[in-house]
Amino acid sequence: MTDTVISSATREVVIGFERPFVAIGERINPTGRKRLAEEMKKGDLSRVERDALAQVEAGARVLDINAGIPLADEPGILARSIERVQSITDVPLCIDSSIVAALDAALSVYRGKPLLNSVTGEEERLESVLPLVKKYGCAVVAISNDDAGISQDLEVRFAVAKKIVERAEDHGIPRSDVLVDPLAMPIGALGQAGRHFLRLVARLRAELGVNTTCGASNISFGLPNRPPLNAAFVGMAIGAGLTSAIVNPLDPEMMTGIRAADVVMGADKECATWIATHRQASAGSPEPRRRRGTRRRRPAGA
Amino acid sequence: MTDTVISSATREVVIGFERPFVAIGERINPTGRKRLAEEMKKGDLSRVERDALAQVEAGARVLDINAGIPLADEPGILARSIERVQSITDVPLCIDSSIVAALDAALSVYRGKPLLNSVTGEEERLESVLPLVKKYGCAVVAISNDDAGISQDLEVRFAVAKKIVERAEDHGIPRSDVLVDPLAMPIGALGQAGRHFLRLVARLRAELGVNTTCGASNISFGLPNRPPLNAAFVGMAIGAGLTSAIVNPLDPEMMTGIRAADVVMGADKECATWIATHRQASAGSPEPRRRRGTRRRRPAGA
Numbered sequence: 001m002t003d004t005v006i007s008s009a010t011r012e013v014v015i016g017f018e019r020p021f022v023a024i025g026e027r028i029n030p031t032g033r034k035r036l037a038e039e040m041k042k043g044d045l046s047r048v049e050r051d052a053l054a055q056v057e058a059g060a061r062v063l064d065i066n067a068g069i070p071l072a073d074e075p076g077i078l079a080r081s082i083e084r085v086q087s088i089t090d091v092p093l094c095i096d097s098s099i100v101a102a103l104d105a106a107l108s109v110y111r112g113k114p115l116l117n118s119v120t121g122e123e124e125r126l127e128s129v130l131p132l133v134k135k136y137g138c139a140v141v142a143i144s145n146d147d148a149g150i151s152q153d154l155e156v157r158f159a160v161a162k163k164i165v166e167r168a169e170d171h172g173i174p175r176s177d178v179l180v181d182p183l184a185m186p187i188g189a190l191g192q193a194g195r196h197f198l199r200l201v202a203r204l205r206a207e208l209g210v211n212t213t214c215g216a217s218n219i220s221f222g223l224p225n226r227p228p229l230n231a232a233f234v235g236m237a238i239g240a241g242l243t244s245a246i247v248n249p250l251d252p253e254m255m256t257g258i259r260a261a262d263v264v265m266g267a268d269k270e271c272a273t274w275i276a277t278h279r280q281a282s283a284g285s286p287e288p289r290r291r292r293g294t295r296r297r298r299p300a301g302a
Numbered sequence: 303m304t305d306t307v308i309s310s311a312t313r314e315v316v317i318g319f320e321r322p323f324v325a326i327g328e329r330i331n332p333t334g335r336k337r338l339a340e341e342m343k344k345g346d347l348s349r350v351e352r353d354a355l356a357q358v359e360a361g362a363r364v365l366d367i368n369a370g371i372p373l374a375d376e377p378g379i380l381a382r383s384i385e386r387v388q389s390i391t392d393v394p395l396c397i398d399s400s401i402v403a404a405l406d407a408a409l410s411v412y413r414g415k416p417l418l419n420s421v422t423g424e425e426e427r428l429e430s431v432l433p434l435v436k437k438y439g440c441a442v443v444a445i446s447n448d449d450a451g452i453s454q455d456l457e458v459r460f461a462v463a464k465k466i467v468e469r470a471e472d473h474g475i476p477r478s479d480v481l482v483d484p485l486a487m488p489i490g491a492l493g494q495a496g497r498h499f500l501r502l503v504a505r506l507r508a509e510l511g512v513n514t515t516c517g518a519s520n521i522s523f524g525l526p527n528r529p530p531l532n533a534a535f536v537g538m539a540i541g542a543g544l545t546s547a548i549v550n551p552l553d554p555e556m557m558t559g560i561r562a563a564d565v566v567m568g569a570d571k572e573c574a575t576w577i578a579t580h581r582q583a584s585a586g587s588p589e590p591r592r593r594r595g596t597r598r599r600r601p602a603g604a
Binding site: 187188191192193194195198219223224225228229231232233235236237238239240256257260261263264265266269270271274275278279281282 | 489490493494495496497500521525526527530531533534535537538539540541542558559562563565566567568571572573576577580581583584
């Protein structure tokens, strides 16, 4: 019964066992999106706004915001993106950067209790990020790799997660504010990656009592026909105990799969969300029956 | 590492841990299919043939054959259907009847080692079906209800399964030939049915070391938009350890979901089946991209 509470100025989202799964929208990330990167760099946040609204409308309950653009002022762009997105939607945000100064800049403007993405088991990262988590009282994604890299040994991955959770407690951060990412690796390269992930999720929940998350689409990297693979993976991981994931909410297979998994887990009380979504779709709303890749509002492009 | 081996005269199918999931085609069943029932009753097995071929083409690795038609000669119809289907396809069959005389008639004409569907924990059923299983050396589906009905207590459902497995051993039937069906109940009526099913599957595998099966579509009974629910449920159950299920192979969401779950579990070696299916689809074959409800060969109808 571990609840991870995050919030905007006016809305709270709770990630927890036996609760509906929390989809964190991944779209606001310039990595691999050249046009978005160019626009963000020159201060045009119109696409960021559109992506935010489209993801919330598609069912994202938290939005990840990443401004990792080479040779750009990442702290400034990230902070401005956070402010802009908070001005048009009330969903809590996940502040995503590998640069500590950018995390700090974004935290200083954020209204509410965000999710910080991320700390790892690397010594330098632990000691630079955890003080920020404590200072701002936010929640944090803990990725289970350390100075030795990403281990293919499940025992090591579990031990790294445990180390981060314990170190966070040393810093006065409760484990309910640590969301462990046991790392979804590409199955195309590592055949047992999916099975291992499921085992780690179950173990993290049973033995550490922590909530979990992951970047779900990594699992299908390099394979064809990725959306049904990603959706099946997330559903299976929910069955094993996963409580949130960073996904593309504009992928209708993913969102339908998540809602279906909530029904199977008994987390969709009286199947109310499932039935309401079906009624909405039958009444002529394009969601969730629209074709893959199309978007409800305007083309989000690049 | 429990392998349940079933066969036709020329082909073997192995249901087992760490192996690709086995989809058992459910279509040849006159329950709720009025036209099929009428035709089977008057000896017209043309639709049975078409349904057999379409299901095999869609990926069924075993076919369930049921001839439960009120006021008809079920033993005769079942035996003739078995003979007819075995004459046109080499996949092993699952002989499905609640009438012991019909099971006996079908077993007497079957070539190979079939799956018998089913025995329950009811005393009379145990002592009439298990001797047949022993006599013909077949495998059997063991449904975990007994004379007291279907318990909502997981401990009782597990205990009934254990009793059947032990009684089978008393009759000289190895537990590798017993496929336990822990009963997928409708989530619309019993909100925890999905979660309970997943727990039972994991426990049956860990503690009894048996393979498992179920009638997957029960789970969504009474709910709208059933195909994605059924597919999510089967994927999650595969994650929990389910090794086979009776499904509709003509539902492309189900079959894509099963293939995806095999990838996630590392049971699709080198993702070869996933990649081949994608190539086939891209090359213009309608499978698996055809729309729900359409069939590749001819309309199988009612």
